[in-house]
Amino acid sequence: MECRIATGAADLGVHHGIRHAVFVAEQHVFDRSDRDVHDESGSTVHVLGLVDGVPAGTVRLFPLEGGVWQGDRLAVLPPFRAKLLGGPLVRFAVATAGALGGHRMLAHVQPANGAFFRRLGWRQLGEPELYVGLPHLLMDIQLGAS
Secondary structure, eight states: OEEEEOOHHHHHHHHHHHHIIIIIIISOSSSSOOOOHHHHOTTOEEEEEEETTEEEEEEEEEEOSTTEEEEEEEEEOGGGGGGTOHHHHHHHHHHHHHHTTOSEEEEEEOGGGHHHHHHTTOEEOSSOEEETTEEEEEEEEETTOO
């Protein structure tokens, strides 16, 4: 298993293709595309997760204000979910944000994934809220804690 920053047009195409397969085609979270202004920002880090060299998952992260980063668009293709790629992707995002000077990371997490994030050291902030039109848990982690 390998996680690495997506570089170049080919990597970004694969990254966006995985996100589209999960968030548009499978989960119907978005109608046509999950891309937004953060995908065009030079400060956004797009990550690819590979299983035996095959692109299988993604996450992206971007700075907010005051050393806070947001992680989102964590996606693993269905055939690879049993390979436990989600944990390495989240840990890679946390480590990357910390290495880039962040001290805290936020994420909006689908409720079904709350326990998974708690096992990785994240904590829930408040009650569920709407994010991209669906209930999500706002969660955070202090960077350097994982």
